[in-house]
Amino acid sequence: MFVRPVNHGIVPGITLEFLAPRATLRCRSSCNVAALPTSHKALSGRRHMSSKSPRSFPESPSTLTPGGILTKLERDVRPFSEQHISSLSHAQVDAFNMIIPELRVSLGQRDLTKTLEIWSQLKSKNLVAVLGPTHHDVCSRAVQIFFKDFQFSELSVEGVELLCEIALVCAAGGSTNGLRAVMLSAVGAKRPDVTLALYQKYFNQLTEKDPLQRGDVQELDQAVVVDVLTLADEPRAVDDEETVSPSPIRDDILLAAIVAHAQLGSFPAALQIFLKAHTRLSATIIDDVLDSISSDAIFRLKVFHYVRHLNAAALIARPPALAKHLSNLVRDGANTSLERLYTTVIQGIEAEDNPWLAVTTAQLSSTRTISLPHGFWSLFLKSSLACRRTELANRVWDDMLRLNVKPDLVAWNTLLDGYGKMRALKSVTTTWELMRMQRVKPDALSYRAVISALFTDGKVDRALELFHSFERDFLKDGVSLDDSAILAVYNTTLHGLLFASREEDAITIKKKMQETGPKPDVVSYNTFLRYHGRKGDLKPMSLVLQELEAGAVKADIYTFSTLLTALLRVRPDADKIVLKFMEKQGVVPDTTALTAIVDQQLQERTPEAFKIAMGLVSRMERGDFGDAQPNAITYTSIVTAINHDAWLERQVIDECNRWIWDRMQTRGIKPSRSTYNVLLRASLANREPEGLEYAMKYYREMLRQKVYFTSDTWYILLKGLVDRKQWEVAAEVVKDMRRHRANNNLTSSLRTLVDKIRRHHG
Numbered sequence: 001m002f003v004r005p006v007n008h009g010i011v012p013g014i015t016l017e018f019l020a021p022r023a024t025l026r027c028r029s030s031c032n033v034a035a036l037p038t039s040h041k042a043l044s045g046r047r048h049m050s051s052k053s054p055r056s057f058p059e060s061p062s063t064l065t066p067g068g069i070l071t072k073l074e075r076d077v078r079p080f081s082e083q084h085i086s087s088l089s090h091a092q093v094d095a096f097n098m099i100i101p102e103l104r105v106s107l108g109q110r111d112l113t114k115t116l117e118i119w120s121q122l123k124s125k126n127l128v129a130v131l132g133p134t135h136h137d138v139c140s141r142a143v144q145i146f147f148k149d150f151q152f153s154e155l156s157v158e159g160v161e162l163l164c165e166i167a168l169v170c171a172a173g174g175s176t177n178g179l180r181a182v183m184l185s186a187v188g189a190k191r192p193d194v195t196l197a198l199y200q201k202y203f204n205q206l207t208e209k210d211p212l213q214r215g216d217v218q219e220l221d222q223a224v225v226v227d228v229l230t231l232a233d234e235p236r237a238v239d240d241e242e243t244v245s246p247s248p249i250r251d252d253i254l255l256a257a258i259v260a261h262a263q264l265g266s267f268p269a270a271l272q273i274f275l276k277a278h279t280r281l282s283a284t285i286i287d288d289v290l291d292s293i294s295s296d297a298i299f300r301l302k303v304f305h306y307v308r309h310l311n312a313a314a315l316i317a318r319p320p321a322l323a324k325h326l327s328n329l330v331r332d333g334a335n336t337s338l339e340r341l342y343t344t345v346i347q348g349i350e351a352e353d354n355p356w357l358a359v360t361t362a363q364l365s366s367t368r369t370i371s372l373p374h375g376f377w378s379l380f381l382k383s384s385l386a387c388r389r390t391e392l393a394n395r396v397w398d399d400m401l402r403l404n405v406k407p408d409l410v411a412w413n414t415l416l417d418g419y420g421k422m423r424a425l426k427s428v429t430t431t432w433e434l435m436r437m438q439r440v441k442p443d444a445l446s447y448r449a450v451i452s453a454l455f456t457d458g459k460v461d462r463a464l465e466l467f468h469s470f471e472r473d474f475l476k477d478g479v480s481l482d483d484s485a486i487l488a489v490y491n492t493t494l495h496g497l498l499f500a501s502r503e504e505d506a507i508t509i510k511k512k513m514q515e516t517g518p519k520p521d522v523v524s525y526n527t528f529l530r531y532h533g534r535k536g537d538l539k540p541m542s543l544v545l546q547e548l549e550a551g552a553v554k555a556d557i558y559t560f561s562t563l564l565t566a567l568l569r570v571r572p573d574a575d576k577i578v579l580k581f582m583e584k585q586g587v588v589p590d591t592t593a594l595t596a597i598v599d600q601q602l603q604e605r606t607p608e609a610f611k612i613a614m615g616l617v618s619r620m621e622r623g624d625f626g627d628a629q630p631n632a633i634t635y636t637s638i639v640t641a642i643n644h645d646a647w648l649e650r651q652v653i654d655e656c657n658r659w660i661w662d663r664m665q666t667r668g669i670k671p672s673r674s675t676y677n678v679l680l681r682a683s684l685a686n687r688e689p690e691g692l693e694y695a696m697k698y699y700r701e702m703l704r705q706k707v708y709f710t711s712d713t714w715y716i717l718l719k720g721l722v723d724r725k726q727w728e729v730a731a732e733v734v735k736d737m738r739r740h741r742a743n744n745n746l747t748s749s750l751r752t753l754v755d756k757i758r759r760h761h762g
Helices: 022-032 066-080 090-108 112-124 133-149 157-172 177-188 192-207 251-264 267-277 283-291 297-316 319-332 335-350 376-386 390-402 409-421 425-437 444-456 460-474 484-499 503-516 522-535 538-550 557-567 574-584 591-602 607-622 632-642 650-666 673-685 689-704 711-723 727-739 748-761
Strands: none
Touching (some): 090 112, 090 133, 112 157, 133 157, 133 177, 157 177, 157 192, 177 192, 177 251, 192 251, 192 267, 251 267, 251 283, 267 297, 283 297, 297 319, 297 335, 319 335, 319 376, 335 376, 376 390, 390 409, 409 425, 409 444, 425 444, 460 484, 484 503, 484 522, 503 522, 522 538, 522 557, 557 574, 557 591, 557 607, 591 632, 607 632, 632 650, 632 673, 650 673, 650 689, 673 689, 689 727, 711 727, 711 748, 727 748
8 A cells, every 4th residue: 555654755655555465455445335236237147256247337328349449548548647656645645545455346346337436536536557567467367357257248338448448557567367358358259349449559558658558678688589480389499699679569469369350351450460569479379368269170270370370471571580580490400390381481472362472572462561581592492401301492492483483593502502511412413513504603602512512422533623613614804812702612622622631732722822812811721720730730730820920811719729729739838839829910818819719619519629628717717827817708608618519428517517606606706697598508407306406596596696587598497497397496486577577578488488387387
């Protein structure tokens, strides 16, 4: 409750009488609520809660229309959305303390007449905007329960308007249970127009940053990106790289509007609101929503069809998101999802009913509102071959020809490169020959892909022959040797020759590059350094370094790391030699440079490289490199590297994780959120009991240090707990999310996971 202030000018404090025991509220309300009229129409006594009817308004002859609801809500709600607590008078404090318990009681008793009276008092005294998250939640749930007990058609127009108004106020404040119940009840009553009118008002409140919305949407620098776009049952993955901002639109509210459009058969309109929402929907939430309104199998399939195509459209409309999503599918081996997504896109082009996608911008129309982005076909070719789905790649190619899309050089190169990485030399050579037959002129990247494939397959002489053909046929007058693609052909050839121990041929090409171009770059020299370093030939390495300096080429971290690895085998003063060389190259051997070397060593993914990296960190800690001490980035790079791809034994990883944690604590270094995320994921992956113990230790430390939580952290923690069947612990974490007010800005995947935990925990 609001505490009555003494007369000293201090802003009134706030306590939550709302959370007082029910008995207290009933006692208080019984003194204030008079007997109510019962002239309303009696409802059926079939309700499980009681045989009483809601105390409702008399039936009104007025017609319930979406426009009427919107107009009335706009008029009634907005004037009360800007009140601030500091401006409350003593009279308003007293009124609020008295009205709120009465509002709860009237809603609990399903007394619409009394609720309208109390709500009108809140508005007349400018107290609607004073409602906080707890009030929003309780009122929203009350509306939700109301619509579980009574059908939409059983209520009067005034009753519906009142409940809609309360639900919208609460939804704008972050509690959407009531609004969802109203919208779905209207759908169940075959009134999709009302559902859509409510959605539009809700959307306007959030996107216009209506003051009714408690707290702006916070930008997340890293968030969860989930493979829900094809409604597959494959495991969802967390992506820690893509920077996104979660939509303020709640998934269930958006889905209710989509269901309404499905009732109307208006896919284009559904697509329009979906693209504006900037979110995605998962199969789980569809089941949850449809279970509450419809058992019609055909209609459920229709809604699933709508959502699948809407999710695909959202990707196509945002090319960077499409590229990132396909990359994630390849990374996770989600072959089924990849094919289903592609099938959905093609259906969007060719469907007789609701075609929404145009192949080119010239085909855009009132229904085909999105066109395929540039590079679409190459993206799917690349992804298909990366997943070793040659039949899908063939299908993509056939669809291009069938839809009158002429494959460009990028598409041809994608085939060459993809088949090469699959070690499918026959497919590479067949594609190469087909290019020449169709008079498609290859570029430098075409040659590079075929040369690389030949070297990989051990066809060294053929690769070298094609390289010389490239020099003879491609490098003619007018072709710039400074082109990075041309240099890539040379570097690929150098790498292939050295890998095949054809050192003399590689040296000959390098000398020619030095004399006539293209000039060798740091990659060229690093290739030779790596070759000699693995053989332990220090003298040739020294000569390569001299050539690098003579060519005015700046060494990079890979150069220093390769040199350090080779020297450590034979020289106890290897680090001093490397540091001196770094200084000579103008690179200060500070924490940043040494951390980069540590990271480069760990990228080798070998026990020997791990030993070198950890030894270097230990020397940094001892002060062997002066002020170059390990920092949070140093330790985070180690944690990230050792927990990626399981290239070390599980016991070694767990021990190293704990060692790094102890070192950071001892040295007073605060782990970043990224560090915590890696430690949480690694600990929860450890199936031993101590894995859970350490995960919760890290989590409690994050809370104690007040580390800013984003959706990625919540998702990693909850997903790990659910996978371990730790439902009780997960439920406690969900409560913590509520205390941190994280529920207002959940990504689709996280919201689905939270709902799953709540359903399981009851």
